[in-house]
Amino acid sequence: MSVHVRFQVNGEVHELDAPDSRLLIDTIRYDLGLTGTKLGCGVGVCGACTVLADGKMVSSCLMLTAMADGSEITTIEGLAHDGELAPIQKGFIKYGGFQCGICTPGQILAAHALLQDNPRPSEDEIKEWMMGNLCRCTGYYKIIESIDRTAAGEV
Amino acid sequence: MIPFELHVPTSVDEALDLLERFGEDARPIAGGTALVLLMQQRLVRPEHLVSLGQVRELQGIEAGNGTLRIGALSPHRSIETSGVVRSGWPLLAETYRRVATVRIRNVATIGGGLAHADPNQDPPAALIALDARVGIAGKHGRRELPVEELFTGYYETCLEPGEIVTHVSISRPPRPIRYAYLKFLPRTADDYATVAVAVALDVDDGRCRDARIALNAAGPTPIRAHAAEDLLKGQALQPELLRSAAATVPAIVDPISDSRGSANYKRRMAEVFTRRALEQALA
Ligand SMILES: Cc1cc2nc3c(=O)[nH]c(=O)nc-3n(C[C@H](O)[C@H](O)[C@H](O)COP(=O)(O)OP(=O)(O)OC[C@H]3O[C@@H](n4cnc5c(N)ncnc54)[C@H](O)[C@@H]3O)c2cc1C
Numbered sequence: 001m002s003v004h005v006r007f008q009v010n011g012e013v014h015e016l017d018a019p020d021s022r023l024l025i026d027t028i029r030y031d032l033g034l035t036g037t038k039l040g041c042g043v044g045v046c047g048a049c050t051v052l053a054d055g056k057m058v059s060s061c062l063m064l065t066a067m068a069d070g071s072e073i074t075t076i077e078g079l080a081h082d083g084e085l086a087p088i089q090k091g092f093i094k095y096g097g098f099q100c101g102i103c104t105p106g107q108i109l110a111a112h113a114l115l116q117d118n119p120r121p122s123e124d125e126i127k128e129w130m131m132g133n134l135c136r137c138t139g140y141y142k143i144i145e146s147i148d149r150t151a152a153g154e155v
Numbered sequence: 156m157i158p159f160e161l162h163v164p165t166s167v168d169e170a171l172d173l174l175e176r177f178g179e180d181a182r183p184i185a186g187g188t189a190l191v192l193l194m195q196q197r198l199v200r201p202e203h204l205v206s207l208g209q210v211r212e213l214q215g216i217e218a219g220n221g222t223l224r225i226g227a228l229s230p231h232r233s234i235e236t237s238g239v240v241r242s243g244w245p246l247l248a249e250t251y252r253r254v255a256t257v258r259i260r261n262v263a264t265i266g267g268g269l270a271h272a273d274p275n276q277d278p279p280a281a282l283i284a285l286d287a288r289v290g291i292a293g294k295h296g297r298r299e300l301p302v303e304e305l306f307t308g309y310y311e312t313c314l315e316p317g318e319i320v321t322h323v324s325i326s327r328p329p330r331p332i333r334y335a336y337l338k339f340l341p342r343t344a345d346d347y348a349t350v351a352v353a354v355a356l357d358v359d360d361g362r363c364r365d366a367r368i369a370l371n372a373a374g375p376t377p378i379r380a381h382a383a384e385d386l387l388k389g390q391a392l393q394p395e396l397l398r399s400a401a402a403t404v405p406a407i408v409d410p411i412s413d414s415r416g417s418a419n420y421k422r423r424m425a426e427v428f429t430r431r432a433l434e435q436a437l438a
Binding site for chain 2: 001003019020021023042043044045047050056057058059062063064066067110128129131132
């Protein structure tokens, strides 16, 4: 059984027929070819599969594609515009938050959502918001610094 | 995941019709944060999913006539950040904030959480301490009952087949209460509790008029600490009394040994965290 889904991904309208049970992460990676979104734990804990749905971060490994019908999805591929990286992406590069490619897409989308919600977060607020994005390089200090400096406009 | 058919009703009646029509083969789905996992692990295998996401009546948070009404579809995050909830029922906002991570709270709903009925979840103890009621709709009508009476066992509630949670309602306490929700997290900040305690105290001039205390992760359902409440009521809240009240807790909890601690350890920690929650509420 399949369901007809119409949604925007990174500003572009997509219409597709997905099996009812298709997870959003599989649609994003295998139907749309956007492989920046990673599958980590598959149970909503690690944050590697983070995407934004109508601006809010969600675990795409826990979401049925059908439930995203009508929404606006942003993946890591959608943050840069016309080849220009978003400030938070520049911040991650400049301050060493960018370590390997597994958790980084989710980290950056989570950080982007944080700065949309709270443009000048304290260190505690950064930690509370980011605690759902795990980095096994254990490089949290650099990630926190990247977010803090981006918020300060120093990118 | 086993293939299934998804239905997207737009009213409560339509949702109830679908649930009745497909009977045991159907399940409601709200945020999906619990159900999608259970389906992937093949612990549940519904052939029909009835999505509640488009049912207007189940949405929104309102306060009127001193009563808070939270629609079943309200995401945890919306409860935590609601100005109305934060000012009138701060214990609730603070408890929802302790659930998992922002990313999960953006999606997990109050109704889905209650129906899921995992005794390790956070909201039930606070809802019970606040004397919250849960609204339920089924083909045979609507009813409201204390949240405390909803839970019957591990992942079990008194919801009849085909019934759905429609809302949670809470009266505003007549006077500001002293409260605390303490979640013992020896492992990571986003974990489920090893044990957790919610307390709500109505205190007048150092004397306790009323007390409600409930624990999570301490047995097959959330557990109300009646004996501790009875010790406090009508008394001056001296440190020694708080200790005595907490000391009644190990006898009423029934935790299991798991990766978060042995049953004995949790029983001891239930006492320690009850005492600390009382102290924090009064500090
Ligand atoms: C990574 C992770 C960490 C978590 N950590 C915590 C934590 O620290 N503390 C905590 O308290 N919880 C935690 N949770 C659990 C979370 O609270 C639940 O998954 C969530 O509340 C379920 O809500 P939902 O809307 O996603 O429900 P769904 O997954 O949609 O449904 C859950 C169950 O309820 C039924 N259902 C849904 N809505 C209704 C309704 N209106 N009426 C009747 N039945 C309904 C479904 O059929 C299903 O059986 C965690 C979950 C995840 C994935």
